[in-house]
Amino acid sequence: MLGRAELLVLALGLAATAQKATLTLDPPWSTVFRGHSVTLICSTSHSPGQSFTWYHNNKSFRYTIKNSLRIEKTRMSDAGRYQCKTPGSGRSDPVLLTISEKWLILQAPYYAVFEGDPLHLRCYGWNEAGIKGIKFYRNGAHITPSNVNSELSIKQARTSDSGKYHCIGSMKTTFTFTCEMSPAVSISVQELFSSPVLRAAGSGDPIEGSPVTLRCVTELNPQKSDTLLQRVFYKDSRDLEGARSSLDYHIPVAGLQDSGYYHCAVQTVTSSVRKWSPKLKITVKLPVSLPHLTVSATGAWAAIGDVVEIRCESPRGSAPIVYRFHHEGAALGNRTVSSRGPGSLALNVTSERDSGTYFCEADNGMASGPQHSAPFHLSVLVPVSGATIATDRMGPEVMAGESLNLNCSVESGTAPLFKWLHNAEELAAVSxxxxxxxxxxxxxxxxxxxxxxxxxxxxxxxxxxxQRVFQAPSEILAIAVKEHASPWVAVAVSFLFLMGVVAALVFYFKCWKKAEGMFFSAPERDTQLPAQHEPPGKGLPPLGSLGLHAEDPLYGNVCPLEPESGEVVYTVVNIKKTSGDKPKETLPRDNEEYYVSYTVLADPKPTWESAAEVRSPEGGFLPANDIYENVPHL
Known part of the structure; x- marks a missing residue:
C-alpha cells in the first residue's frame, strides 16, 4: 500500500497535470466605474453540474453551482485579483479588476494579449457621457488614427504595442465641457512564441556524402500551448518545400551544392504571427583529394643558385587546407590556404644536397586524414668552373709521328662536356x-x-x-711539333763521310807526289755560323813545305744560288796555285793566288716531291744540284 507521502506526491502531481479553468469578464474590460456591474465566468472542460470555487486576492470567498458570478454595483473594495476552479481542474490564471471613480477611464482587455491577437481600447466617460475630441497616447506619444472614435483597435498586436496608454477628451459636466484625461493603463502584449533558431544536427560542418538534418526550434507560450505552428525552411532566401508542421528539414546525402545560407520561419496557421531565425551558414566539406606536386625546374633539374618554387595543390577539397612539404622524409615547412589554390614553398638551391625526392601532403581535418602526393625527384646541376688543359708530355714539344694526349679537367661541374679549339678554331673546322x-x-x-x-x-x-648553358674555358696551351731528320739528309751525311775518307786518302798520296796540290775533306758547315778555321790534315807535311802560310786557310761561305736553299755542304776543296790571270774580284795574298772549287749538294731537307724527282727511272739517285764554281781564296 502507498504511504501518506506517496499519496501526497501523487495528488500534487495529478493536480499539476489537471487542466486549468479559464476566467473571463463580461463586459470584457479590466476597468469599470464604481457602481457598475460585472459578471465573472469560469469555464472548464468538465461536464456541468459541478461546484465552482471563487477566489479574490488568493482567498476563496464564494461557492456556486453555476459557472458565473455577478458583482452588482461594484464598490472600491471589489477591485483586485480574481480566480476560479472546479474539483477537476486547476485554478485559473488571475484576472485583475480595477474600480475607478474618475470622470474618464481607458478600458483595456482584462485578459492577456498575445502577438497576433486583436487589441481594443475604449475611452469611456462617467454615466456614458458623450465625449468629444478623443485622443490616444502610448508612452506619452500621440497615436490616434485619423478615423478614430471612442475606440482604438489594433487588428494584430505586436510586442512593440506594449506600453502605457491613456486618452483625453472633452466631456460635458453639469454646466460646461471640460477636458479630462484618463488614468494610464499598462498593456503588455505577450510573445506567442520565441524567435526560432535553426540548428544543424551534429557538430561541425557536414562532410560530403553524409546526411544533414536542420531543426527549427522555438518555444510556445504555455498559455497558448494549444496553438498550431508551421515552419518554412529557406536556402539562400529560396523556399525549399513550403510550410510544414515538422520541426526538421532533411538532406539525405549532402553535396557541395547544398552549401549555403539557411534560415527558417515559424508562423501561426493563420499567418497572424510570423518570425524568422537568424541565417545559418552550412558548408559541406569535401575531403581533400590526392595533391599534385610540381617544381618550377626545367626537366627536373635546377642549378646551384636557382630559386625553385615547389607547389602543392589538391584538385578537390574544402578549405582551409594545410600543405606540408618534405625532402627525403624531412619536413621543409607548411602553408595554409583559406581558399581554393595551391600552397607554395620557395627552395633556395645551394648545393647538391638539395637534390633528392620531394613530396607534399594535404590535410583539411577530415576523418580521411592527410593525403600524400606522388614523389618528385629533383636533380641539382653544378655549373662547370675552373677548366684546365694539360698534356701527357714533359714539355710543349713533340716529334712528328709520335702520339699525344691532351686532357681537360674542371674544378667542379656536373657531367661536363668538352670542346677543343686549335688556333681559336674548332677541330672540326681544320682541314x-x-x-x-x-x-x-x-x-x-x-x-x-x-x-x-x-x-x-x-x-x-x-x-x-x-637557353641556359654554362661554360668554363681553359688557358691556352702551345704545342710545337718537330720533324725527324730526312732520309735524304742521312744519305747525304753518309755519302759525305765516305767521300771524306776517299778524299783524305787521295790527298795523302798526292801530297807526296805533287806539292802544288792539296786535297782534304771538309766537314759539314752551317752557313749561319761565322767562318771557321779548317784543321790541317793529320800526317800531312807542314804548310811551309807546300809554299803556304802557316795559318789555316779561311774559306767564306758562298751565298746559295737560290734564296730558299738550305745549308751549303763542301765535299771536296781543291786549292791550286796559278800564275795566270786572276779571276775578277779576287784579292792577292802574299803575291800568291789560289782558287777554290766547291760543290753544293742537294737541300738536306727535301720535300717529298723533290725527293721523288731526284730518283732516276732505274732506281738510282741523281743529285738535286751539281754546281761547281771557282772563287778566290780569302
Missing part, C-alpha cells in the same frame, strides 16, 4: 689534317703531324636547357 680522337675529357693524337702544332684550348660546358 687537311688527320683529326685527333676526342674521348671524354681527352684529345688523342695517334700520330702527330706538323700541322698539328699550334695553340690548343678546351672549353668545358654543361646546361639545364638550350
Amino acid at each position: 687537311g689534317l688527320g683529326l685527333p680522337t676526342a674521348v671524354g675529357n681527352t684529345l688523342h693524337f695517334g700520330s702527330v703531324q706538323l700541322g698539328h702544332g699550334g695553340n690548343y684550348q678546351c672549353i668545358a660546358s654543361n646546361q639545364l636547357s638550350p
Whole structure:
C-alpha cells in the first residue's frame, strides 16, 4: 500500500497535470466605474453540474453551482485579483479588476494579449457621457488614427504595442465641457512564441556524402500551448518545400551544392504571427583529394643558385587546407590556404644536397586524414668552373709521328662536356689534317703531324636547357711539333763521310807526289755560323813545305744560288796555285793566288716531291744540284 507521502506526491502531481479553468469578464474590460456591474465566468472542460470555487486576492470567498458570478454595483473594495476552479481542474490564471471613480477611464482587455491577437481600447466617460475630441497616447506619444472614435483597435498586436496608454477628451459636466484625461493603463502584449533558431544536427560542418538534418526550434507560450505552428525552411532566401508542421528539414546525402545560407520561419496557421531565425551558414566539406606536386625546374633539374618554387595543390577539397612539404622524409615547412589554390614553398638551391625526392601532403581535418602526393625527384646541376688543359708530355714539344694526349679537367661541374679549339678554331673546322680522337675529357693524337702544332684550348660546358648553358674555358696551351731528320739528309751525311775518307786518302798520296796540290775533306758547315778555321790534315807535311802560310786557310761561305736553299755542304776543296790571270774580284795574298772549287749538294731537307724527282727511272739517285764554281781564296 502507498504511504501518506506517496499519496501526497501523487495528488500534487495529478493536480499539476489537471487542466486549468479559464476566467473571463463580461463586459470584457479590466476597468469599470464604481457602481457598475460585472459578471465573472469560469469555464472548464468538465461536464456541468459541478461546484465552482471563487477566489479574490488568493482567498476563496464564494461557492456556486453555476459557472458565473455577478458583482452588482461594484464598490472600491471589489477591485483586485480574481480566480476560479472546479474539483477537476486547476485554478485559473488571475484576472485583475480595477474600480475607478474618475470622470474618464481607458478600458483595456482584462485578459492577456498575445502577438497576433486583436487589441481594443475604449475611452469611456462617467454615466456614458458623450465625449468629444478623443485622443490616444502610448508612452506619452500621440497615436490616434485619423478615423478614430471612442475606440482604438489594433487588428494584430505586436510586442512593440506594449506600453502605457491613456486618452483625453472633452466631456460635458453639469454646466460646461471640460477636458479630462484618463488614468494610464499598462498593456503588455505577450510573445506567442520565441524567435526560432535553426540548428544543424551534429557538430561541425557536414562532410560530403553524409546526411544533414536542420531543426527549427522555438518555444510556445504555455498559455497558448494549444496553438498550431508551421515552419518554412529557406536556402539562400529560396523556399525549399513550403510550410510544414515538422520541426526538421532533411538532406539525405549532402553535396557541395547544398552549401549555403539557411534560415527558417515559424508562423501561426493563420499567418497572424510570423518570425524568422537568424541565417545559418552550412558548408559541406569535401575531403581533400590526392595533391599534385610540381617544381618550377626545367626537366627536373635546377642549378646551384636557382630559386625553385615547389607547389602543392589538391584538385578537390574544402578549405582551409594545410600543405606540408618534405625532402627525403624531412619536413621543409607548411602553408595554409583559406581558399581554393595551391600552397607554395620557395627552395633556395645551394648545393647538391638539395637534390633528392620531394613530396607534399594535404590535410583539411577530415576523418580521411592527410593525403600524400606522388614523389618528385629533383636533380641539382653544378655549373662547370675552373677548366684546365694539360698534356701527357714533359714539355710543349713533340716529334712528328709520335702520339699525344691532351686532357681537360674542371674544378667542379656536373657531367661536363668538352670542346677543343686549335688556333681559336674548332677541330672540326681544320682541314687537311688527320683529326685527333676526342674521348671524354681527352684529345688523342695517334700520330702527330706538323700541322698539328699550334695553340690548343678546351672549353668545358654543361646546361639545364638550350637557353641556359654554362661554360668554363681553359688557358691556352702551345704545342710545337718537330720533324725527324730526312732520309735524304742521312744519305747525304753518309755519302759525305765516305767521300771524306776517299778524299783524305787521295790527298795523302798526292801530297807526296805533287806539292802544288792539296786535297782534304771538309766537314759539314752551317752557313749561319761565322767562318771557321779548317784543321790541317793529320800526317800531312807542314804548310811551309807546300809554299803556304802557316795559318789555316779561311774559306767564306758562298751565298746559295737560290734564296730558299738550305745549308751549303763542301765535299771536296781543291786549292791550286796559278800564275795566270786572276779571276775578277779576287784579292792577292802574299803575291800568291789560289782558287777554290766547291760543290753544293742537294737541300738536306727535301720535300717529298723533290725527293721523288731526284730518283732516276732505274732506281738510282741523281743529285738535286751539281754546281761547281771557282772563287778566290780569302
